[in-house]
Amino acid sequence: MSRDIIRHAPIVKGVPHLLHGGDYNPDQWIRSKDTTWKEDMRLARLAGINTLSVGIFAWAALEPEEGRYEFGWLDEIMDLMHENGITAVLATPSGARPGWMSQRYPEVLRVNGDRSKNLHGGRHNHCLTSPVYREKTLAINTALAERYGEHPALGVWHISNEYGGECHCDLCQERFRAYLQDKYGSLDELNEAWWSAFWAKTYTDWSHIVSPGSHWRGEQDIHGLRLDWMRFTTEQFVDFYLHEAAPLKAITPDIPCTTNLMGTYPGIDYYRLAQVLDVVSWDSYPQWSNTDRDVRTGVESSFNHDLTRSLKGKPFMLMESSPSATNWRPVAKLHRPGVHLLQSMQAVAHGADTVQYFQFRKGRGGSEKFHGAVVDHEGTERTRVFRDVAEVGERLAGLDAVVGTTTPADVAVVYDWSNRWALDDMKGMLQDKTGYQGTVLDHYQAFWEQGVPVDVIDGSLIAAPGELDQYRVLVAPMLYMLRPGVAEAVNAFVERGGTFVATYASGYVDENDRTFLGGFPGPLRDTLGVWAEEIDALYEDDRNAIVWNGKEYEAFELCELIHAEGAEVLGAYGTDFYAGRPALTVNHRGEGKAYFIAARTGADFLDDFYRKVVADTGVERALDADLPAGVTAQVRSDGDTDHVFVLNCNPTEARVDLGDGETLELAPHGNVVLQRPRPNSEA
Numbered sequence: 001m002s003r004d005i006i007r008h009a010p011i012v013k014g015v016p017h018l019l020h021g022g023d024y025n026p027d028q029w030i031r032s033k034d035t036t037w038k039e040d041m042r043l044a045r046l047a048g049i050n051t052l053s054v055g056i057f058a059w060a061a062l063e064p065e066e067g068r069y070e071f072g073w074l075d076e077i078m079d080l081m082h083e084n085g086i087t088a089v090l091a092t093p094s095g096a097r098p099g100w101m102s103q104r105y106p107e108v109l110r111v112n113g114d115r116s117k118n119l120h121g122g123r124h125n126h127c128l129t130s131p132v133y134r135e136k137t138l139a140i141n142t143a144l145a146e147r148y149g150e151h152p153a154l155g156v157w158h159i160s161n162e163y164g165g166e167c168h169c170d171l172c173q174e175r176f177r178a179y180l181q182d183k184y185g186s187l188d189e190l191n192e193a194w195w196s197a198f199w200a201k202t203y204t205d206w207s208h209i210v211s212p213g214s215h216w217r218g219e220q221d222i223h224g225l226r227l228d229w230m231r232f233t234t235e236q237f238v239d240f241y242l243h244e245a246a247p248l249k250a251i252t253p254d255i256p257c258t259t260n261l262m263g264t265y266p267g268i269d270y271y272r273l274a275q276v277l278d279v280v281s282w283d284s285y286p287q288w289s290n291t292d293r294d295v296r297t298g299v300e301s302s303f304n305h306d307l308t309r310s311l312k313g314k315p316f317m318l319m320e321s322s323p324s325a326t327n328w329r330p331v332a333k334l335h336r337p338g339v340h341l342l343q344s345m346q347a348v349a350h351g352a353d354t355v356q357y358f359q360f361r362k363g364r365g366g367s368e369k370f371h372g373a374v375v376d377h378e379g380t381e382r383t384r385v386f387r388d389v390a391e392v393g394e395r396l397a398g399l400d401a402v403v404g405t406t407t408p409a410d411v412a413v414v415y416d417w418s419n420r421w422a423l424d425d426m427k428g429m430l431q432d433k434t435g436y437q438g439t440v441l442d443h444y445q446a447f448w449e450q451g452v453p454v455d456v457i458d459g460s461l462i463a464a465p466g467e468l469d470q471y472r473v474l475v476a477p478m479l480y481m482l483r484p485g486v487a488e489a490v491n492a493f494v495e496r497g498g499t500f501v502a503t504y505a506s507g508y509v510d511e512n513d514r515t516f517l518g519g520f521p522g523p524l525r526d527t528l529g530v531w532a533e534e535i536d537a538l539y540e541d542d543r544n545a546i547v548w549n550g551k552e553y554e555a556f557e558l559c560e561l562i563h564a565e566g567a568e569v570l571g572a573y574g575t576d577f578y579a580g581r582p583a584l585t586v587n588h589r590g591e592g593k594a595y596f597i598a599a600r601t602g603a604d605f606l607d608d609f610y611r612k613v614v615a616d617t618g619v620e621r622a623l624d625a626d627l628p629a630g631v632t633a634q635v636r637s638d639g640d641t642d643h644v645f646v647l648n649c650n651p652t653e654a655r656v657d658l659g660d661g662e663t664l665e666l667a668p669h670g671n672v673v674l675q676r677p678r679p680n681s682e683a
């Protein structure tokens, strides 16, 4: 098991620096452009900004009447950016459309799950099937590529903005049926896959199939249909992205394209969407509170960065973040000193080659007029936030050596959209609180606390040949759905020496959300050497315990009643009618081990358990030191030099003992980057 630690090319050809900048809406300031735009360039340079994203939501300014383009203002701003050494991330404007289009072609407007049709306005309010919307986006994207394809400022194409939502119009219903016909071939196959004999849902004509509504659960009770609707919606975005990108790729094949994602946004399987992106980008808005909760906030940000990087296994763009308050949060708390720098360095630590904001200059109206910005309504560099941003600019300018470097992760944690959709629909166990997201994060946190780099991978990727070769440890919390090939790949991983960790609620359903027959965890039963006969859901105040290594750990919410079938029993339940039955097992198989944790536990158990796993497997830690609580270390490397980022997510000071009498002092929310030659890898 080994991996190549390499240095990727910079995202923008010829720009070997970390990019620093953000969304910029010069079209909102056209009336004062002679003063405002020039001042913006001065302020951008002063803040160490070398990139700005323009054209997002600018359709009304670019095409005020159907077919009449106004590119003059964009010509001017692109030239200004180039003169000031600023790389343009140029957007296609499809995130929102001009009024003439909605009025003349109502089919472009979206129909909601309750079948109500939206009025004009807002963003993300368009049908992805609509031939008119496709024709209009193709026309304007082509015009943009033709006009700016050779412009020296152009660095990256930013396609649309935060794709999301669903459309349930008649056009989309027809397209959904075509998708299903293509997938299943016959209604017989579809009925079997969806187990639709349940509640008389058997489909006898394709036209009977409708998308799951939001006002009536009728169709939602067919879980296979819900899953396919979510997969179809994902394919709609993939297809629409490819449609938008086609003229850009044809005219500017060397300019990378992206669309900005949103972490674990539930509506699109990002593993699928990322396959068609050249570079992955995402928008990160952590909710720092200046309390103990900041540790979990830090864990969650780290997880999202790792997930985003893992989508393509190479550096990504932090397309948006707030330099201060996030206006749409219920509490728009200001960033405390150090927080802005911390969250920016944290992104870089996990593989971001850019730190970008929403937004460069605060607008005067609209719902985001109080969102944090580099330049406030006051308008000058004399603000605390501006100085915070300039400090980030200064730090990033000193980190050219980090550009393109890789994250060497020996550990993979599985996060899986299909699995999440199935668990969200599931009626049983703790139906309102399956806790999938939180559970994945709990397991991830145990590695974060030890400064162990982690990739976050998809359940279906496990089955792809060679995908697991680079890892020594594979953790799949609550992998309720096992898609074809996954169990076989996990088994092969264990046999050749890998360590696999599974939990309760694993291996219950197949890719269509039909339960496995013949005992859970389904096709993983042999690999894990356990049979899960029943699962107990506990009320909020109920507690059981796992007794392991002479210590008793709380177990709560979900306790699975398992039989060891070849697995060695390491820990047992402490109470209730299943006291003494196995709660933690390990199956020795081939050269490897497969652990099974039968109940939900707290951080104390996961900490002790994963410290043992890390020690036993010798996986790489970013820093050979015991980190204090709330401090993590992450590493990026080019194979010769490691850049070790030490991040303190606590609102209090922290000290790391580096050994040999050396210590590292970290301010509240402080960070340090260390360089060292890469230790020889034993692989």
Ligand SMILES: [Zn+2]
Pocket: 110, 111, 127, 128, 129, 130, 167, 168, 169, 170, 171, 172
């Ligand atoms: Zn539609």
